[in-house]
Amino acid sequence: MAFKIPKLTSFISANPALADVPIGYVKGIAITPRQALAMLQRGEAVKEVVAVLSAAGMDPIQQDWKLVEDYYIKLLQLPSSPPTIYVIGEEMTLSEALSHIQQRDLIGQQLLRSYQGLTREMARRMR
Amino acid sequence: MPRENVALFARPSFDRATAYSNYYMGLAAAYASRKMRVIDLDKSAATKSNIFASLEENDPIFCYFNGHGNADTFSAHDKEIVMVTCNGDESLIGRVLLLLSCSCGIRLAPSAVSKGATAVYGWVVDFTWVATDDPGTDVYAAGYFESVNAISNALVEGKTTQEAMDISLASWNQWIDYWTRSVDPYASQVLQWLIHDRDGQKLFGSTSARVSTPAPPTPDVGEIPVPLPFMTGYSILFLSLLL
Numbered sequence: 001m002a003f004k005i006p007k008l009t010s011f012i013s014a015n016p017a018l019a020d021v022p023i024g025y026v027k028g029i030a031i032t033p034r035q036a037l038a039m040l041q042r043g044e045a046v047k048e049v050v051a052v053l054s055a056a057g058m059d060p061i062q063q064d065w066k067l068v069e070d071y072y073i074k075l076l077q078l079p080s081s082p083p084t085i086y087v088i089g090e091e092m093t094l095s096e097a098l099s100h101i102q103q104r105d106l107i108g109q110q111l112l113r114s115y116q117g118l119t120r121e122m123a124r125r126m127r
Numbered sequence: 128m129p130r131e132n133v134a135l136f137a138r139p140s141f142d143r144a145t146a147y148s149n150y151y152m153g154l155a156a157a158y159a160s161r162k163m164r165v166i167d168l169d170k171s172a173a174t175k176s177n178i179f180a181s182l183e184e185n186d187p188i189f190c191y192f193n194g195h196g197n198a199d200t201f202s203a204h205d206k207e208i209v210m211v212t213c214n215g216d217e218s219l220i221g222r223v224l225l226l227l228s229c230s231c232g233i234r235l236a237p238s239a240v241s242k243g244a245t246a247v248y249g250w251v252v253d254f255t256w257v258a259t260d261d262p263g264t265d266v267y268a269a270g271y272f273e274s275v276n277a278i279s280n281a282l283v284e285g286k287t288t289q290e291a292m293d294i295s296l297a298s299w300n301q302w303i304d305y306w307t308r309s310v311d312p313y314a315s316q317v318l319q320w321l322i323h324d325r326d327g328q329k330l331f332g333s334t335s336a337r338v339s340t341p342a343p344p345t346p347d348v349g350e351i352p353v354p355l356p357f358m359t360g361y362s363i364l365f366l367s368l369l370l
Contacts (some may be wrong), residue, residue: 015307030175071315077196078312083257083267086144088229089195089206094316109252114323118315121322125307 002048008037010124018122022070024052024059030070033126057116057123060092068115072098128186129221131319132339134283135187139173139194139204142161148193148227150262151272155191155279162283163339165187172205182218189223189338191279196228199235219244221288223288224337225278229253232329240332246288248278252327255320267317271303271324285341289334299325 012019012033022030026039026048039049059067075082075094085092092100092107100108136156140149149170149323156167166181168174173194181187194203199212202347210216212234220243224235239247256271277298281291306318 001344003186010352011284016310016316017307021315063176075313075316080312081259083313083316084143084260085255085257086147087253087255088144088148088193088227091142091200098204114252114255117322117326118319 003023003051005040007126008053009038012037013124015122019075019126020075021118021122022067023122024067024118025054025063026052033122036044051127056126057120058094059083059119063100063115064112066121067119068112069098069101071115072101097113129188130186131188133160133166133187134163134186134191134338135166135168135178135180135181135191137168137173137190137192137194137203139171140209141205141314143229145193147226147258147268147272150228151191151268151276152191158276158280159189159191159283160233161208171204174301175203175207175209178203179210179218187222189225189279189282190219191225191227193221193227195233196226196231198230198233199257200227201226203232203236210239211237211364217242219247221245223282223336224248224256225275225282226250226285227275232327232331236329236331240328243331245258245336246330246332246334248288248292248328248330250324250327252323254324256324257320266312269307270299270317270321273322274298274302274325275328282338283338285337287334288330288332288336295328296325299328307367 019034022043023034024031026045031052036049036053039045052105072094076098085097097111101111136152138149138152140146156165157246159165166185166187167179168177173268182224184370192201194201194209195206196202199208200208216235219239220285224239224244224247226247226249230252230253236247236249257269258265258268262268277295278291281294303321305320306314306321
């Protein structure tokens with residue numbers, strides 16, 4: 001386990017943009033790489049945290065739906081003014097995106113797939 | 128046979144989203160005009176009839192089109208349908224097409240290639256980006272469109288279709304690396320869609336086609352070719368020392 005701490009520390013310092021993206025659940029709570037590092041440093045739920053880090057980017061679909069929802073909720077809680085999501089000929093706010101995710105409709109499915117691409121990239125950079 | 132060094136751009140602008148693609152395609156059109164004859168159907172000029180008239184009249188080897196689309200449809204200004212799978216795509220025979228439009232890579236682009244288009248770049252996903260400011264100043268949007276324009280710019284410089292694809296993918300990766308290092312609160316959102324668009328970008332058809340003649344390589348500083356007489360002279364001098 002000890003090797004995870006320096007690895008995670010260097011991941012966060014090299015990829016600050018990805019440090020606060022939810023990657024898995026520990027005791028029912030979504031955790032980010034930054035939170036995972038803090039938990040490992042405190043020696044808290046070490047087994048579960050290591051399991052989350054090992055499975056990052058390979059979660060079952062039901063869990064990914066929850067994660068992408070948590071991710072957009074986190075984005076909406078940021079204090080600065082959020083960007084708009086554009087598709088050629090269309091546009092969508094972050095809260096509209098969240099609503100599509102919650103409804104799990106066609107656009108929600110696209111948002112999920114694109115979020116899975118992001119977590120796969122995170123997993124690649126963490127290994 | 129389409130004319131080499133002739134390019135047709137169709138870049139509608141009818142809402143906030145197309146204002147971005149229109150702006151960036153304008154930069155690509157200006158770049159292309161340095162080496163090619165460019166027909167630029169800008170904003171409301173990007174109609175179906177103008178596009179087909181220009182294909183007929185100018186016979187461009189390279190087309191860079193933008194507009195709303197799906198797996199079977201490409202549309203131009205005000206979402207006027209220009210092409211659907213198996214109807215209209217035969218007009219692309221012998222041409223290289225960059226189709227900046229959602230999901231056309233699923234069926235329309237392969238169909239165009241099967242009808243004789245030399246090569247088509249398309250997306251198998253909905254091309255998506257994030258932005259906050261106006262197109263000319265927005266920091267989030269630049270990476271998406273510059274990576275697509277990298278295809279056009281490379282083709283203009285005489286690169287092959289595959290080389291242009293590789294240059295574009297390298298651009299996507301550079302932007303992804305740039306944003307992973309960012310502490311901007313929305314950097315992960317920018318990244319999410321950069322990865323999405325990069326992974327959805329496909330090249331169909333020929334990997335070795337060119338739309339313009341490559342410029343002869345210019346020597347870098349320190350690599351100025353030494354004239355042959357000097358080389359011969361040095362060789363003779365060296366040989367005479369050995370004997």
